[in-house]
Amino acid sequence: MKEDFLHYLWKFKKFDALNLKTSNEEEITIINVGQYLELAGPDFFNAQITIGDQKWAGNVEIHLKSSDWYVHHHERDSAYENVILHVVWEHDTEIFRRNNTEIPVLELKKYVEKETVENYQSLISPKSWIFCEKQLIDVDEFTLKNWQERLFFERLERKSQPIFDLLEQTNQDWEAVLFCLLAKNFGLNTNGEIFIKIAQSIPFSIIRKESFEVENLEALLFGTSGLLDSEKEDNYFKDLKFRYYYLLHKYQIEKNSVEPVQFFKHRPDNFPTIRLSQLANLYHSQQNLFSKINSVSSLKDIYEVFQVSASEYWLNHYQFDKESPKKKKPLSKSFIDLIVINTIIPIQFAYAKSLGKEISEDLISLLNEVSPEKNAIIDKFSFFGIKAKSAFETQSLLQLKNEYCNKSKCLECRVGMELLKKS
Incomplete structure (x- = not known):
C-alpha cells in the first residue's frame, strides 16, 4: 500500500x-x-x-x-x-x-471495497517491464486516444523549455535557435551535444552572411568542430582550413574548441563529416529557413525543403584523405522524419505559444503523417498490444513510459486509473 x-x-x-x-x-x-x-x-x-x-x-x-x-x-x-x-x-x-x-x-x-484494493494490488504487482503490461490490451481505445493527446502535449511542453532558453541566449532570434536545434538533430545521440556547441560557437549573423558559399559554411563548421586541426595533403581539406582561418580573421572571432566529434559506432552515412556537410548545404540552399518551416502544412512540403545532399567532395569520401566508392549522400526521408519530430514540431509549438496561438490540431495532423519511430520502447508496447500507427502515437508512448511507467505514477495515469476501475 x-x-x-x-x-x-x-x-x-x-x-x-x-x-x-x-x-x-x-x-x-x-x-x-x-x-x-x-x-x-x-x-x-x-x-x-x-x-x-x-x-x-x-x-x-x-x-x-x-x-x-x-x-x-x-x-x-x-x-x-x-x-x-x-x-x-x-x-x-x-x-x-x-x-x-x-x-x-x-x-x-x-x-x-475489497475489490478496489485487489485491483490496485494487481496493478502494482511485480513488473517485468511496466506494471500494467498484461492489462494494457484491456484499455478501451477512447481512453487511450485521449490520454495519448495529453501525453503528446506534455512532451512538447518539456521540449519547448530548452527552446525558450536558447531564445534568451540568442537575443530572441528564432532563426538562430532553429540553427542550434537542427545542429543537435544532425548530430544524433552521439554527437548532438557537440554539434549544438559548434552551432552556438558561431554567431548566426556570420552563418547568414556566408550562406552564399557552401565552402565557407563547411569551413566554419568543420573548423569549429576541430576536424581541420591536423595537417593533410588533401586539397579540399587545405582549402577549407585556409577559408576557416580567413573567416576567423575577417570577423575577429576567436577559435573555439569543443569536444572531439565521434565516428565510433556510426554507420558511414552518419559520420559527423557527412552530417556537417549536409547541414552546411541546407543553409546554403535555404534562406530564412525558420519562416519556411513555420509555414509548411504537409510532410511533402517539408521533404522538399530538406532535399539536400552533402557537398560534391563527399560523393567519394567519408573522411578527409580517404577515398571511397562514389555515392550520393542526401538526407533520407527517415532522417527528415527525425527532424520533424525533434525540431520542427517543437519549434512550431514554442513559436505559437510565444504568440498565444492555438495550433494543436495542426501539429497532431502533421505528426500523424510521419511514420512511427522504431526503438526498443515502441517495440515493447507493440508486443503488449499497443501498436503505434504514426509518430504522434510513438511520441505519446515514449512520454507515457518515461514519465509515468518508469516513475510508478500509475495513479496519475489514465491507463492506470481505467484499469483500477475494472473488476
Whole structure:
C-alpha cells in the first residue's frame, strides 16, 4: 500500500462516502474533498466537511498510519495547524494540535471495497517491464486516444523549455535557435551535444552572411568542430582550413574548441563529416529557413525543403584523405522524419505559444503523417498490444513510459486509473 493510492481514493471518493465516521464515531459528510496541489504542506487544500453538527473548512492530510504524522514531524510545522481531518488507512494513535485539541481521524480501510484494493494490488504487482503490461490490451481505445493527446502535449511542453532558453541566449532570434536545434538533430545521440556547441560557437549573423558559399559554411563548421586541426595533403581539406582561418580573421572571432566529434559506432552515412556537410548545404540552399518551416502544412512540403545532399567532395569520401566508392549522400526521408519530430514540431509549438496561438490540431495532423519511430520502447508496447500507427502515437508512448511507467505514477495515469476501475 502506498500513500498515492490513498490520495486517489480521497480525490475521487472511491469509498462509501455516505456512511463515514471519525475514529470517535462522529458522522462525517464530505462537501468538497479540496484541491490536490502536490505541494509542500497538507495534501488537500481548502476542503469542506461536516463533522457531527459542525461545518469545517480547511486542509486534509493523508497518511498510511496516524503515527506517520509524528514520523514526518508535522507537529512542529505550522503549515499543518489548519488540518481539519486526518485521513489514514490504519488508525494507531491520536494526533493533537499545538493547542491540545485532537484532530479528527477517518480510518479509510473500513469504507473501501475489497475489490478496489485487489485491483490496485494487481496493478502494482511485480513488473517485468511496466506494471500494467498484461492489462494494457484491456484499455478501451477512447481512453487511450485521449490520454495519448495529453501525453503528446506534455512532451512538447518539456521540449519547448530548452527552446525558450536558447531564445534568451540568442537575443530572441528564432532563426538562430532553429540553427542550434537542427545542429543537435544532425548530430544524433552521439554527437548532438557537440554539434549544438559548434552551432552556438558561431554567431548566426556570420552563418547568414556566408550562406552564399557552401565552402565557407563547411569551413566554419568543420573548423569549429576541430576536424581541420591536423595537417593533410588533401586539397579540399587545405582549402577549407585556409577559408576557416580567413573567416576567423575577417570577423575577429576567436577559435573555439569543443569536444572531439565521434565516428565510433556510426554507420558511414552518419559520420559527423557527412552530417556537417549536409547541414552546411541546407543553409546554403535555404534562406530564412525558420519562416519556411513555420509555414509548411504537409510532410511533402517539408521533404522538399530538406532535399539536400552533402557537398560534391563527399560523393567519394567519408573522411578527409580517404577515398571511397562514389555515392550520393542526401538526407533520407527517415532522417527528415527525425527532424520533424525533434525540431520542427517543437519549434512550431514554442513559436505559437510565444504568440498565444492555438495550433494543436495542426501539429497532431502533421505528426500523424510521419511514420512511427522504431526503438526498443515502441517495440515493447507493440508486443503488449499497443501498436503505434504514426509518430504522434510513438511520441505519446515514449512520454507515457518515461514519465509515468518508469516513475510508478500509475495513479496519475489514465491507463492506470481505467484499469483500477475494472473488476
